[in-house]
Amino acid sequence: VMTQTPLSLSVTPGQPASISCKSSQSLLHSNGNTYLHWYLQKPGQSPQVLIYEVSRRSSGVPDRFSGSGSGTDFTLKISRVEAEDVGVYYCMEGTHLRTFGQGTKVEIK
């Protein structure tokens, strides 16, 4: 089970934001890698990947997005939220059975 907190977030543009994702079991694979990814689904769009394997930014993702964590606890941080960052953010584990978190809705104040 993947548990995200908070479930919603209202952020002033230019301010930072942080989303937590906790797994009920370790996401460290026996091969030494940790398969925790972050996706953003903007309104009316298909999901898009932001971060893969905990902290690697996917191609084209702005550097204001960063990921961290290990084992069972992970965090997505947005250093300075912009209007285009609104949507629902999901963590997803790929180590076991590709389970998504419940999602965190980010809105702009």
Next chain:
Amino acid sequence: EVQLMESGGDLVQPGGSLRLSCVASEFIFSNYWMTWVRQAPGKGLEWVAIINPDGSEKSYADSVKGRFTISRDNSKNSLYLQIDSLRAEDMAIYYCARDDGWGYKVYWGQGTPVTVSS
């Protein structure tokens, strides 16, 4: 540019069946794991099923095991999802996505809607 295009979504009665398709283009389809993800109205994302490049390995979410079948035809660059014994809780937008490794999905289709209603 990589493209994934789903089709086959429809209005179906409870207990009915449906086959969803996803046609891939601009990449070597037979080299990649492919997956289906769904999203019920107003709800979050739910991983449904995954298949390996040659179709010999498949995995399913517990919620669909025994009712859904994922398959592929590499000669047609196509991914399929056979949905049987449809339930109200299967109503969702179904997305196909290319799995670039351990759940890392860069490319997604636009989704096809499945409505379950009598």
